[in-house]
Amino acid sequence: MEPQHSHGGGKLTRTPSSLLRSPTIRSSFQALSSVDEDASHHHHTPPSSPKPKPKPKPKPRPKSNPNSIFTPYRTSTSHPLFPLLLPLPFLLLLFVFISYLRDDSAFFTNLILACFLMLLASIIARKSMSLFPRRRQVSCVQWFIGDADTTTGASTPKKEKTNGKCVKEGIEFYSNGDCYEGEFHRGRCNGSGVYNFFGKGKYEGDWVDGKYDGYGIESWARGSRYRGQYRQGLRHGFGVYRFYSGDSFAGEWFNGQSHGIGVQSCSDGSSYYGEFKCGVKHGLGCYHFRNGDRYCGEYFGDKIHGFGIYNFANGHCYEGSWHEGKKQGFGMYTFRNGDVRSGEWDCGSLKTPQPADDPSVQRAVLAARKVAENAMRVHRVDEQVNKAVNAANRAATAARVAAIKAVQNRIDGKFCDTDD
Template identity: 55%
Template sequence: MDGQKAQSMSKLSRTSSSLLRSSPTPRSSIHSLSSVIEAEKWEKIAVPLQADEAKPKPKQRSFRTGSLRFSTGHRRLGSFLVLGTPAVYFFSLYSRREEVPTSENLLVALIFIAIVLFFISKNKGLIVLTVRRLTIQKNHRSEKPIQWFIGDEGGAAAAAAVAIETAPETKTTREGVEFYNNGDYYEGEFYRGRCNGSGVYSYYLASGRYEGDWVEGKCDGYGIESWARGSKYKGQYRQGLRHGFGVYRFYTGDSYAGEWWNGQSHGVGVQSCKDGSCYFGEFKCGAKHGLGCYYFRNGDRYAGEYFGDKIHGFGVYHFANGHYYEGSWHEGCKQGLGMYTFRNGCMKCGEWDSGTLKAALPPLTDSVLGAVQAARKAAENAIHLPRMDEQVNRAVEAASRAATAARVAAVKAVQNQMEGKLCEGS
């Protein structure tokens, strides 16, 4: 199953974002006086920038692109060069507009606008993240921020310990925003410096998000988790893992609805596949295990026992052509004692080995009848397993309400950060 949260959220695959870099453009001898004046302005601006670089600065978070390593400052410089080079060129053309026809001015302007729009479309996420970071740093520059290390060594527990140890009695926002070292960020409610209540957690590299309830820095309660490729889960969580009842719809078209335990399908549930096949029955640690019924896309159906995601034990298999087998199975093959009945009433009974009749026995042999009765009983118990539709539907409705509350809290969190509103941490 794709993107299950059987593992923790840190196990999600992540890919590094790309970075556009531009090399310095050689100046031409035909540059006008206005271009020279513009260069002098840049030199004046560069002097205080160099003075600021001499001051000690906090360690910047870096991004990996292939075998190179770029810091946040390099990314901003690359963005500035990509936008600044066409701007300077356009300004130089505009300064000698009496020499360039109006149609060429319009063409240059359209090219510049196209470059800007292309850059924004390719770096939309980076621009939004940078604006939020700058806004928060501007409003809280004088305060010592709480350091979080979700996804790094030590985890959220170590981060919470640092937060409480460094500022146990300081003011904190009830709804706030926190950025993490791996590029993820959280918007929502806090309690004692940790994610508590309702909030939205965005996976920066994995292009996904979680909207719902939080307890002590972990997903706990009800929520909705979604990814860019189209997979989505709605249901219950406990200690950061899918636990309880919920529905997971994969981007491939498959889905699972039922019970969850520690991030995996575990208990009774329904697994539906895009090809039309369907399984209803028991699961254990993400695999079909126990009693269940499988309806194949070709019309075959099986009811009986499973072990480790395979037909194993006793069960009844009905073929689409009218034949059926009752007896013992081993890893998906007829193995042991059983009876195969054709649609015309003829029977083949005895001991089977890897799907082939090894030793024929009369139909009324006690050992054969015992295997047939065990297969029929297992099939009946599988068919009458209790359905979990009502519990799943209630969990999905609760998850939708929790996601709505989380989105509202995220909006308040952004507003509080921008306006600098603080309240006493309780």
Template identity: 60%
Template sequence: MEGQKSQSKLTRTTSSLLRSPTIRSSIQSISSIDEESPSSEEKKPHKPHKPYKPISENGISNRLFPILVIVSLPILFLLYLREEIPIWGTFFLAPIFFGIAKKCFLIKNPIALSYPLLKNLWVERNRKLGLGFKKANSVQWFIGNGVSLKREEGLEIIRERVEFYSNGDFYEGEFHKGKCNGGGVYNYFVNGRYEGDWIYGKYDGYGVESWARGSRYRGQYRQGMRHGFGAYRFYTGDGYAGEWCNGQSHGVGNQTCSDGSCYVGEFKCGVKHGLGCYHFRNGDRYTGEYFGDKIHGFGLYHFAHGHCYEGSWHEGRKQGFGMYTFRNGESRCGEWDCGVLKNPHPPLTDGVVRAVQSARKAAENAIHIPRVDEQVNRAVMAANRAATAARVAAIKAVQNRMGGKFCYTDV
């Protein structure tokens, strides 16, 4: 009777925390756990400036030909008039003249072709000598406080602005090259908001994400997804604090439920996986291995009334060799199948002894898993600071909009 009672507790599924990761791609493609809908606002990319390319040697030889033609014709003609070239020599020069003339007629406007050549040669000479060139303007990216001035133009640089989207969302904060960059606040239509760091249109750094129903996440982001350390609190009372990877709980963490139960241990891809310790609301406690969000492997299960099972598990049920010890010290050992003892064995049977030892070792390793509470607390504090800075940038953006100022930081 007691074994059957425990099984209903073992197969308990986790809360919606591990089933609903939040993924943020960008302000153009945003989705949330249960309370957001995707939207898209595409921006045209900026075309990069074409770099300066010096003229190749072959290009110079081909474009020098019109200049040689123009210079050589008058010289040959003057030599002919001064009779420095014999008359019979004209028979040898005639094919050359005809070839040059033919080449000149095939080239359209040789003077126009020679002008850019001379200009490029002059520019390349000055470039080598370091004359007549200004340094290129560096990219200006403003995240901190204060407003600076362009030295050359004397114009005020406004880096905060308000931008509205067709789905009803709007952003208030810092921009760079047409994208959210720095600190800012993104307000979802009805659903909630994000306050924190941005890098080129994606959540990146630290931030606070909240929804209308009361759910909230505070922690680290990378490339638009929860990544690092952070704490999530659902409006239902469930919560998770620990490591995140690509928007899901992954690593070591602490999961708490509104019914009073909690789990401390390892997670993988949003579910309990590895070693961990689960405290049930009725006082039962399991310490050992998990696989795919279920008790699986070796572990110890302590019942609130004093009974204990040590041995092998399969998908939440006693399976394989194990030992069940009653409160009065009596025990039942053997091979279990779907939670029922099928083949009783003496306590010192090799299979039972190995299963009990493995269960105790797994329980000890689960208890000694390093906690990450300190890292989570630091991430939460950094997220609060980033949210405060984002709200300051949002206030400046609203003030700029009311004053008729526009953001022009695309340098």
């Protein structure tokens, strides 16, 4: 059963990090000029008409991220060169005044040159700082869906990061009583997980986009179990299905049905090995009956049909053509003591007796022997089935581990579905 995910009832909220904005970066010279302008403006404003300039609302400073190699730039009116440049004009005026009193023209000329060089150096420093601004941290806007889904009754796990690692195992409940414990991707069952059907059974294994896909084990409350491959939610590939009644099928599967080559074993002791199509015996195969009889030949729609050889437990044998499980057409029946009855058969009875060397009888007997030999040579798929079963066991173990992590994350309140 494919879990459903809908978010019709969830409310859209925004995290506090989306409200952060980076402050404006200003150099010390810009800050100093702005202070001078504000002071002069305040000095020339008449007291009779006080119209203070509205102050802009301070913007919050982004929080520093310990995992980031860059730290947000702090806005300040002070600059590393500001304490050194502030007394420079006063010192220059003092030196000029002293040199003027002493009437030392050489010293005065050198002082003026030094002042010019220092002014030029300060301009170059200001330009270089404007060319290389510091990096600022950009905070992203994160959106997520609310806690509950009122449509299906499913609870959507919250997303959060712990220690820089993203947790992807979670638990989801459904309105019909089912529950999924395991890995998620983009809000759907993906990876390894366990799906519990309410009062019916469970599936443990691989998931792709909300469906069984890969290897897994599916078990039911009455005792039936399947171990093997899946594709798009259906049994597909190689696997073993054991029914609660004791019957089993091991072989190839296609779109949820036995299709290809496999072995069907029944609780009464009978077994069939050969070809299947759409869940029934179809093609070449050999059937061992519980009473000791054996048939090797052709099947059509789960019935003996075509050419084949039927060996009875008492030693009798029939070689020839069949129609829907009965002797039909030309064939030869050989008794245990060597007697032979041959000819044309109809609904299991000899209709037209003919000698054994009749061409029609001989052609039917040769065709039956050839088909029986090909049926016994059908290649076996035991090795592929065993590999699929082992892979399913490993996938089920991984799904149980993911389910345990999901339960622990639910207790701790941790979940962060990866969207990569």
